Amino acid sequence: MKGNCLIAQSGGPTAVINNSLCGILKQAMHTQKAGKIFGAKRGIYGMLHGEYANLTHLPSTVLDRLRCSPGAALGSWRCKLSQADVVRMVEHMRSAEIRFFFYIGGNGSMQVARMIEQTAKEMGYGLTVIGIPKTVDNDLCLTDHAPGFGSAAKFIATCVLDIAMDIRSLPGSKRVTIVETMGRNAGWLAAASALSGEGDTDMPPLIYIPEAPFRTDRFLEDIQSQYDRYGCALAVVSEGIRDEAGRLLAEDSIAKDPVGRPQLGGVSAYLARLVSGNTGLQGRNVLPGIWQRSGMLFSSRVDVDEAYQAGKAGFQLALEGRSGVMVSLRRIGKNPYTVAYEHVPLSEVAGRERTFPVEWYDSRSRSVSQAFREYVAPLIQGEVLVPMNNGLPVYQTI
Amino acid sequence: MKGNCLIAQSGGPTAVINNSLCGILKQAMHTQKAGKIFGAKRGIYGMLHGEYANLTHLPSTVLDRLRCSPGAALGSWRCKLSQADVVRMVEHMRSAEIRFFFYIGGNGSMQVARMIEQTAKEMGYGLTVIGIPKTVDNDLCLTDHAPGFGSAAKFIATCVLDIAMDIRSLPGSKRVTIVETMGRNAGWLAAASALSGEGDTDMPPLIYIPEAPFRTDRFLEDIQSQYDRYGCALAVVSEGIRDEAGRLLAEDSIAKDPVGRPQLGGVSAYLARLVSGNTGLQGRNVLPGIWQRSGMLFSSRVDVDEAYQAGKAGFQLALEGRSGVMVSLRRIGKNPYTVAYEHVPLSEVAGRERTFPVEWYDSRSRSVSQAFREYVAPLIQGEVLVPMNNGLPVYQTI
Numbered sequence: 001m002k003g004n005c006l007i008a009q010s011g012g013p014t015a016v017i018n019n020s021l022c023g024i025l026k027q028a029m030h031t032q033k034a035g036k037i038f039g040a041k042r043g044i045y046g047m048l049h050g051e052y053a054n055l056t057h058l059p060s061t062v063l064d065r066l067r068c069s070p071g072a073a074l075g076s077w078r079c080k081l082s083q084a085d086v087v088r089m090v091e092h093m094r095s096a097e098i099r100f101f102f103y104i105g106g107n108g109s110m111q112v113a114r115m116i117e118q119t120a121k122e123m124g125y126g127l128t129v130i131g132i133p134k135t136v137d138n139d140l141c142l143t144d145h146a147p148g149f150g151s152a153a154k155f156i157a158t159c160v161l162d163i164a165m166d167i168r169s170l171p172g173s174k175r176v177t178i179v180e181t182m183g184r185n186a187g188w189l190a191a192a193s194a195l196s197g198e199g200d201t202d203m204p205p206l207i208y209i210p211e212a213p214f215r216t217d218r219f220l221e222d223i224q225s226q227y228d229r230y231g232c233a234l235a236v237v238s239e240g241i242r243d244e245a246g247r248l249l250a251e252d253s254i255a256k257d258p259v260g261r262p263q264l265g266g267v268s269a270y271l272a273r274l275v276s277g278n279t280g281l282q283g284r285n286v287l288p289g290i291w292q293r294s295g296m297l298f299s300s301r302v303d304v305d306e307a308y309q310a311g312k313a314g315f316q317l318a319l320e321g322r323s324g325v326m327v328s329l330r331r332i333g334k335n336p337y338t339v340a341y342e343h344v345p346l347s348e349v350a351g352r353e354r355t356f357p358v359e360w361y362d363s364r365s366r367s368v369s370q371a372f373r374e375y376v377a378p379l380i381q382g383e384v385l386v387p388m389n390n391g392l393p394v395y396q397t398i
Numbered sequence: 399m400k401g402n403c404l405i406a407q408s409g410g411p412t413a414v415i416n417n418s419l420c421g422i423l424k425q426a427m428h429t430q431k432a433g434k435i436f437g438a439k440r441g442i443y444g445m446l447h448g449e450y451a452n453l454t455h456l457p458s459t460v461l462d463r464l465r466c467s468p469g470a471a472l473g474s475w476r477c478k479l480s481q482a483d484v485v486r487m488v489e490h491m492r493s494a495e496i497r498f499f500f501y502i503g504g505n506g507s508m509q510v511a512r513m514i515e516q517t518a519k520e521m522g523y524g525l526t527v528i529g530i531p532k533t534v535d536n537d538l539c540l541t542d543h544a545p546g547f548g549s550a551a552k553f554i555a556t557c558v559l560d561i562a563m564d565i566r567s568l569p570g571s572k573r574v575t576i577v578e579t580m581g582r583n584a585g586w587l588a589a590a591s592a593l594s595g596e597g598d599t600d601m602p603p604l605i606y607i608p609e610a611p612f613r614t615d616r617f618l619e620d621i622q623s624q625y626d627r628y629g630c631a632l633a634v635v636s637e638g639i640r641d642e643a644g645r646l647l648a649e650d651s652i653a654k655d656p657v658g659r660p661q662l663g664g665v666s667a668y669l670a671r672l673v674s675g676n677t678g679l680q681g682r683n684v685l686p687g688i689w690q691r692s693g694m695l696f697s698s699r700v701d702v703d704e705a706y707q708a709g710k711a712g713f714q715l716a717l718e719g720r721s722g723v724m725v726s727l728r729r730i731g732k733n734p735y736t737v738a739y740e741h742v743p744l745s746e747v748a749g750r751e752r753t754f755p756v757e758w759y760d761s762r763s764r765s766v767s768q769a770f771r772e773y774v775a776p777l778i779q780g781e782v783l784v785p786m787n788n789g790l791p792v793y794q795t796i
Contacts, residue, residue, distance in 0.1 A: 013564050042569065071563035078571060154789055159689055165469035165793055166411050166692035171440065173476060177688065195790060263674075265682050269667050276661075284663050286687035290575065291557055294564035297695060300789055380789035391552055391698055391778035392593060395563055 003099025023311020301382025421709020699780025
């Protein structure tokens with residue numbers, strides 16, 4: 001393995017994205033097979049401008065603390081890329097003699113990784129490209145799940161459990177609580193809230209996902225019926241739920257984000273108003289928003305470890321001469337839960353989305369199947385001891 | 399001390415309200431001075447209907463687990479009370495030979511406690527009434543702070559710190575994040591978010607409290623200027639911020655709650671739309687809602703202990719023959735931080751609100767003073783080891 005390495009983080013951060021960065025770095029240090037190791041400052045932005053941080057001699061103590069720090073330590077960025085942009089990125093890499101490129105990201109990022117690999121090839125520049133999966137949405141194909149999802153799932157399940165404890169202690173208050181999760185097109189995170197309903201509170205939340213068409217009349221009936229039964233009501237909705245015509249709820253009033261997608265986050269407020277206006281109950285919403293991807297105290301031990309191992313596995317793939325692949329997690333054991341780190345072609349994951357399997361969702365009871373519970377439960381196991389000082393977490397930046 | 403005890407929890411729960419319940423119970427068990435100990439089921443509701451749970455022989459293991467459980471374990475309730483209701487409550491207490499009444503609540507509840515005490519007196523029924531302070535809003539008078547506030551403050555400071563880590567890693571994304579805290583008339587919780595800005599992220603959030611008139615033009619300027627400086631912007635607003643005429647923002651569109659108060663929670667969404675519509679930036683909001691009063695994993699050790707000690711102190715006051723008083727915390731040491739548990743007349747706290755001191759707020763920089771930081775920092779210290787199973791907290795109900 002000759003040449004330098006470049007690592008970039010992409011898209012929205014997760015609570016464990018820095019673990020994948022650290023996994024790559026640790027494996028590079030351990031094997032001593034890499035030349036210099038750079039990090040693209042602010043992701044694509046740094047790649048477009050050749051702005052790299054030299055990470056070669058990052059102390060181990062910094063790495064250990066980065067593993068308990070949310071946000072993307074290298075910085076990240078979102079923009080639409082032209083072919084000319086990609087050429088420019090490869091040229092910057094060529095100037096810095098980078099032969100190994102690691103891209104930590106979701107399905108959009110894997111598309112970019114693929115473009116980079118192909119463009120380098122066309123330019124006659126030998127570049128190894130490895131994708132490391134990352135997304136709280138769990139919508140990456142060809143991997144059992146994506147690092148980042150487990151911690152966000154644990155965050156949401158804890159949030160919904162805590163809230164259930166609160167509202168169950170105020171029965172008859174006429175209040176309906178609607179929790180909104182991330183999930184543009186995929187209901188994985190909303191579905192994970194089902195884990196909250198297995199303990200003492202004994203009230204499963206009503207779950208609404210983008211994969212099942214949303215009907216306002218049915219929703220209001222569900223709410224009323226849960227309220228009548230429990231004296232309170234709790235619904236969990238994906239930000240991207242859609243009506244039977246495939247339109248986002250209140251789509252007309254939704255602005256666009258920098259890459260032209262509807263800027264979601266707010267459907268729970270809309271539904272809360274709907275409840276207040278159409279029933280004798282009062283809706284209110286809880287919107288954890290970007291906290292669900294950055295709440296380090298809720299990260300799961302399993303997810304943290306897997307994100308780290310995925311980084312290490314990515315470096316090993318590069319060592320073995322693989323390119324144009326993404327690290328993929330395959331579940332090889334159920335009891336005890338174990339995964340193997342394999343790889344899949346970027347071409348087969350790039351730009352594709354893996355939605356929530358319809359057979360795991362019951363649109364009558366607004367709940368999820370036992371099969372999904374068994375799928376998701378191992379991913380939220382274990383806690384991380386985040387260093388605390390003066391009552392708050394101590395985070396590392398670079 | 400002869401006669402039975404009744405304990406009731408009132409209003410919105412906090413993460414530590416069960417600690418005050420446990421403190422009373424533990425002290426009663428320890429001193430063996432009480433007769434039977436009852437808990438009013440669902441607070442005022444149980445008092446109106448004479449529905450009490452017998453807590454006399456609650457096992458210690460249950461109490462220990464209750465101390466790590468959010469929600470009001472006895473249940474709670476909100477409604478407007480007439481004088482006839484209060485008479486009815488006292489009559490139920492007389493039937494059950496209750497001579498000691500402990501009411502865990504906020505300023506509205508202290509008003510109720512006072513009515514109960516006076517009514518019993520008028521009815522010639524000897525009843526000792528003790529108030530135990532509880533509120534996440536910290537708006538109770540004549541106590542250094544209220545149990546419940548420290549944990550909610552820690553929750554908000556952690557939330558804002560995590561989010562700052564996330565958004566600082568995506569500079570230039572044109573996004574503005576607005577976090578909304580509880581605080582109908584008092585800005586204590588929003589102000590506590592300032593603690594997040596003292597670590598590595600080094601970006602103090604812009605803070606808006608109900609005590610300082612809100613001006614839209616100034617807000618948009620603040621946001622733009624923070625964005626220009628940091629490449630991102632983060633504001634924290636109390637749900638009850640008001641304009642210069644004292645009107646809630648978007649007041650016309652706000653529904654009323656069961657006791658006739660405007661149902662708050664949503665001003666951050668309004669402000670996010672304002673940002674998107676009036677700047678080149680895109681607003682988005684984070685609304686932890688009732689999670690900030692039930693997020694047990696964020697509870698502060700100090701707050702948990704103080705809530706418990708306040709319960710114990712309340713029982714001791716009853717033993718000493720006091721009545722018509724609320725337990726009050728007085729800060730007697732700064733370094734190390736220590737408090738004494740004293741008492742104040744219900745008449746002096748009932749129905750009064752303690753707002754955030756204007757001298758602790760700088761409406762130019764939208765930040766808080768060092769004096770406030772020194773006031774609030776001790777209250778968020780220390781963590782609580784919540785029992786976990788299968789990746790989620792294990793909570794106790796009774």
